[in-house]
């Protein structure tokens with residue numbers, strides 16, 4: 325595929341999300357393209373209000389009038405046919421749209437298959453219909469689809485960005501991976517419009533300063549360690565944790581989308597051979613916590629058999645007779661932690677290496693790169709723990725101030741509850 329610079333209108337979904345906002349900021353800064361952004365809203369006015377708030381957050385400042393005028397915020401729900409738009413609106417949007425960047429998805433690991441299918445697969449099918457109509461009406465460039473490296477499922481060893489396992493539950497850790505793979509298959513098996521697929525691994529904070537407002541995935545176990553709530557963690561296989569900065573992923577998408585991609589459809593935005601592992605994640609989280617004056621857990625990493633025994637033990641303790649209230653209480657607290665952790669447990673045994681040699685080279689030439697993985701881990705841990713996970717400004721020269729801000733982390737599982745939704749976003753105790 326030859327080089328196609330963005331100059332014509334781009335429709336971007338998921339603009340309100342963590343990655344979508346970063347992509348929008350880059351499109352505004354580095355291309356002249358007009359943007360159309362469907363967002364979920366109950367009225368056009370609400371769509372505009374959500375848009376204005378999103379743009380402020382994406383730019384981290386008030387947008388200029390010219391920037392604001394370049395984005396048209398419209399009501400749109402990807403789960404609905406025509407995104408819920410009237411026929412005339414649908415036609416108008418298709419007539420205008422030249423490229424699509426499809427970021428919207430549910431990143432929850434714990435949805436049932438039907439629900440995940442509606443958002444991640446049917447949603448993609450609705451966008452594909454728009455692309456096909458746009459192509460018929462006047463011209464369409466490319467459907468840029470944001471997938472995940474974990475669409476490769478439970479494959480082990482080195483995989484390239486086109487690796488797609490058969491659609492069987494056993495090949496995937498959860499409905500998220502499976503439906504992201506299904507969406508890819510849908511796009512890969514059609515030939516009506518050109519498709520490019522971007523597969524980031526775990527998207528973390530900024531690669532330079534660690535900044536983030538998305539406290540999911542790696543940050544959940546990091547917070548538990550920092551709060552002294554994680555005495556034990558499962559660990560098996562190579563236990564690889566592949567994570568990249570949101571800036572790298574957004575720059576990578578915008579750069580690769582405008583590059584000569586040859587015949588390649590899938591593109592990894594991953595740490596690849598540089599990925600760190602669960603032990604390194606734990607060691608860094610503990611060390612940075614101590615640097616900020618905390619008393620972290622120093623979790624013991626246990627293999628699958630001991631982890632299984634532990635979870636059984638906790639279950640038995642939770643059901644202990646009322647005459648043993650301490651055991652019951654311990655069991656119930658433990659059970660609560662384990663329940664939140666369950667969706668992430670499979671990610672402590674990842675043996676997949678996401679080959680990124682081609683992409684790293686292409687992006688390196690364009691000046692888009694990631695720091696070494698362990699440096700990156702240190703950067704995001706410093707920002708996360710130094711801001712007490714977004715609750716206060718980063719204090720780097722007076723760590724006692726940070727600790728004073730949030731004294732005495734609560735003990736094992738008892739403190740901050742593990743928040744509800746388990747998402748790609750929210751590896752409760754262990755990285756995804």
Ligand SMILES: NC(=O)c1ccc[n+]([C@@H]2O[C@H](COP(=O)([O-])OP(=O)(O)OC[C@H]3O[C@@H](n4cnc5c(N)ncnc54)[C@H](OP(=O)(O)O)[C@@H]3O)[C@@H](O)[C@H]2O)c1
Pocket residue numbers: 337338339340341342343344362363364400401402403426427428429430431443447470471472473504523524525526527528541748749
């Ligand atoms: N975060 C990661 O670690 C990670 C890693 C690899 C790949 N990815 C991929 O990157 C993409 C963006 O993820 P993210 O982390 O930015 O997730 P996010 O912060 O949860 O954002 C998801 C976006 O999708 C939108 N959305 C969800 N359902 C929708 C619907 N029915 N109609 C319209 N919009 C809908 C959300 O809109 P609302 O604001 O209305 O909810 C939001 O804008 C996803 O495709 C994900 O699979 C993420």
